[in-house]
Amino acid sequence: MITKISWPNTTEKGNPFGGIDGYRNISLTFHSRSFRGIADEDKKALEILLKLTNLEEVDALAFDDLVSHKIIIESERPDNEYIGLRIINSEGKLTCHSGVSKSWLMPEYINELLKDFSAFERNNIDQINQEVLEIGSHIELHRDIFVTTSPFILHNKNHFSQGNIFTPKEALKIMGLYLRMRGEFEWTSHFDDKARNVTSRRVFYDYLSKGLLTNSWKYLSGLGLHQKHDSLTTLGRSVLNRFSFALQARDEIGRLFYLPKSPCIDDLITYHFDYLTLLLTGAFDSQALIINDVFNLGQKSWNCGFMRKNFLDAIAKEPKTEKLNEIIIEKKNFIKILSKLRNYVHSSSLDSEIDVPNDTPNNLLEEIIKFDASLQLGIQKRNVNKIINGKSSPYTVYSIEKFALACGLINETKDLINMIMEETITDKTFENSIFSRINREPPPDLLPIIQKYLLLA
Numbered sequence: 001m002i003t004k005i006s007w008p009n010t011t012e013k014g015n016p017f018g019g020i021d022g023y024r025n026i027s028l029t030f031h032s033r034s035f036r037g038i039a040d041e042d043k044k045a046l047e048i049l050l051k052l053t054n055l056e057e058v059d060a061l062a063f064d065d066l067v068s069h070k071i072i073i074e075s076e077r078p079d080n081e082y083i084g085l086r087i088i089n090s091e092g093k094l095t096c097h098s099g100v101s102k103s104w105l106m107p108e109y110i111n112e113l114l115k116d117f118s119a120f121e122r123n124n125i126d127q128i129n130q131e132v133l134e135i136g137s138h139i140e141l142h143r144d145i146f147v148t149t150s151p152f153i154l155h156n157k158n159h160f161s162q163g164n165i166f167t168p169k170e171a172l173k174i175m176g177l178y179l180r181m182r183g184e185f186e187w188t189s190h191f192d193d194k195a196r197n198v199t200s201r202r203v204f205y206d207y208l209s210k211g212l213l214t215n216s217w218k219y220l221s222g223l224g225l226h227q228k229h230d231s232l233t234t235l236g237r238s239v240l241n242r243f244s245f246a247l248q249a250r251d252e253i254g255r256l257f258y259l260p261k262s263p264c265i266d267d268l269i270t271y272h273f274d275y276l277t278l279l280l281t282g283a284f285d286s287q288a289l290i291i292n293d294v295f296n297l298g299q300k301s302w303n304c305g306f307m308r309k310n311f312l313d314a315i316a317k318e319p320k321t322e323k324l325n326e327i328i329i330e331k332k333n334f335i336k337i338l339s340k341l342r343n344y345v346h347s348s349s350l351d352s353e354i355d356v357p358n359d360t361p362n363n364l365l366e367e368i369i370k371f372d373a374s375l376q377l378g379i380q381k382r383n384v385n386k387i388i389n390g391k392s393s394p395y396t397v398y399s400i401e402k403f404a405l406a407c408g409l410i411n412e413t414k415d416l417i418n419m420i421m422e423e424t425i426t427d428k429t430f431e432n433s434i435f436s437r438i439n440r441e442p443p444p445d446l447l448p449i450i451q452k453y454l455l456l457a
Contacts, residue, residue, distance in 0.1 A: 001378060002404045005164050005174070005258050008142035016144065016178050017258045026178050028053070028171065029071070029138040030062040031148035033131075038149045038168070045455055046168040049147065052175055057182060061087065061143070063134055069095065071141070073133055085137055096141075104136035105129055113156050128152060139163050147171045169455070174258075176456030180204070181255045205244040208457050210442065211450040212247075212414050215421035216240060221439040222425035228293050235286045239417065242283040246413070247457070249276040250406045257403035270349045273402045277342040280413045284335070287420050294429055295321050306335050323423045327416070333371050334412050340364050341409070350400060358383070358394040365398045368405075376411075378404025 007015060014024035028049070035046060053060035053067050060067040074084035082099030089095050103109075110128065135153055138146045139162050146163045148154065157165045166174065179185075185199045210216045220240075223232040249272045256269045288304040288311060291297065297314040304311050306328060315321045315328065328335070341364070344350050356362055368379050378401030385392045427435045442450060 001376075001380075001401060002257070002407065003164075003166075005144070006162050007144065007260070008139075008162065010142050015259060017181055017255045019259050023182055025057050025059050026145070026175070027059040027143040028061070028175075029141075029143050029146050030060065030066050031131075031134060031146060031150060031153070032062045032064045032066045033134075034148045034150035034153070035168075041455075042149055042168045045172040046147075048452060048455060049168055049172050049175060052179070055179070055184070057179065057184070058175075061141075071134075071137055073100065073130075073137060083133065085141065087141075098141060100133055100137045100140050104132050113152070113159060116155065117152070135160050135163050135165070145171055145174065172455055173457065177251055177254050177258075180251055180457070201248075202244075204453065205247055206240070207446065207450050208247060208453045209240050209244040211454045213240065213243060213417055213421065215418045215425075217442055218425050218438055218440040219421040222430065222435075223290065223294075225430070225434050225437060226294065232290055232293060235290050238286040239283045239290075242279045242286065243413070243417065246276050246279040246283070246410060249273075249279065250403075250410050251457075253403050253406050257401075266352050269352075269402050273406060274345045274349055276406055276409070277338065278345060280409060281338055281342045283413065283417060284338075284420075287417065287424070291315070291321070291324065291420075291424060294424055297321075307339050320426075320428045321423075323426075324420065327419045327423060331416050331419075333367070334416065337364070337368055337371060338409065338413070340367075350402070352400050352402065353397065354400070355384070355386075355395050355397045358396050361396055362398060365400075372408070376404065377408035378402065 010024075012024045014022040016024060016026040030050075038046065050067065052058055061069050061071050063071050063073070068090040070088055072086045072088065074086065081103075082101055085096075085098040085100055086094055087096040087098075110125070110132065113132070114128065131150055131152055135146060135148075139160065144164060146153075146160075146165045147168055148165060149167055153160065153165055154167070157163075180201075183201075185201055185204045213219075216239075220233065220236045223229060223236040226232050252272045253269050253276070256265050256272070259265055285305055288306055288308075289301060292299050292301075292304045292311070292314075295315075295318055297311070297318060299308075299311050299314055306312070312325075312328065315325050341350065354362055354365065365379055365381070368377055369381065371377075372379065380399045382397050382399075384395050384397050386395045387393075425438065430438075441447075
């Protein structure tokens with residue numbers, strides 16, 4: 001499941017992700033003491049996050065000189081209920097004065113936080129107290145996101161739910177979405193003396209799609225060398241374009257997910273979710289048309305699809321598509337789930353909560369739950385008793401988090417599209433002289449940009 005953000009009450013109007021009161025800047029607190037020896041992906045993400053603090057839309061603080069403004073926790077005063085906080089700028093001038101309650105350090109509270117930790121960690125009480133004061137300061141200063149790799153704080157996220165605690169990698173994804181929703185496509189982070197290199201929405205999502213669909217370079221290059229290249233390259237670009245638009249639909253669902261919940265928000269999420277399922281199934285339909293032409297399966301265009309029996313039979317009978325047939329069989333459950341979700345558009349859209357009698361479960365949602373062993377697709381169920389006509393009846397309630405479901409569908413679709421691309425462009429379908437000319441990698445100058453896009457999104 002994806003963690004919601006509990007936006008603090010601030011004097012500044014609006015929400016970082018927009019809404020009725022408009023956008024406001026987003027605030028980050030960097031937990032600098034936790035960044036020693038962090039993992040590579042978090043280290044790369046932290047480097048980009050720190051560059052993003054140069055943007056005027058980002059308000060950044062740290063407990064040292066990591067960024068330009070610093071939080072200083074003053075010495076404890078025995079005669080006061082609060083420990084003083086000061087925020088100073090890069091010139092050492094005071095910009096804010098506040099305090100953090102000493103109640104954060106109550107022994108019973110600290111013991112509760114430490115109950116899952118070893119004796120060694122329990123004995124390091126001074127460091128633990130300092131970390132608690134730092135997350136407490138972040139919360140009492142009404143800041144948005146606390147960026148940390150501290151095992152102690154991450155383990156106790158539920159105790160600090162108002163702190164919106166994320167690792168650098170997680171925080172960067174949220175920051176990338178926040179900036180995209182504000183129309184910012186300038187932070188591929190080519191920062192040079194705080195200058196920005198400007199790109200566009202279309203270019204960003206195009207390169208992001210190609211970064212996620214790692215076989216797309218080989219795919220488009222191979223289709224361009226095929227004797228039917230005119231129609232095939234158009235279809236190949238259609239696969240990329242639909243996946244790119246699906247990523248944009250996912251991002252809009254994400255923006256709405258991070259806003260305070262309301263019936264209006266739920267309706268908008270459903271609108272974009274329906275569009276997303278249409279786009280993903282459309283990408284597979286384009287791939288089916290390409291397979292039909294590349295392998296000369298002889299099927300009518302209207303009959304090309306991974307849910308069409310004649311098309312699947314043709315793939316199963318063709319020796320050159322043996323690997324493709326194995327992939328389709330392996331992924332048939334996901335293909336079926338996506339197709340059924342798309343068909344909701346033609347009946348009634350998928351609600352955020354569905355309740356049914358226990359003896360008539362929702363077959364589609366049960367299929368998704370069975371498929372989703374890692375619980376990443378955002379569907380949970382619980383049993384309740386409902387009073388109907390004076391009698392208690394057992395019901396099943398399905399709760400559906402469409403942002404998590406959208407992200408899961410994108411990831412599964414990405415994997416399957418890549419597999420199909422890999423097995424469509426092979427030495428079985430091209431002469432060696434042509435196959436050797438196929439480009440399999442992005443140009444070297446694009447690779448660093450694509451890698452940053454992947455971290456951001």
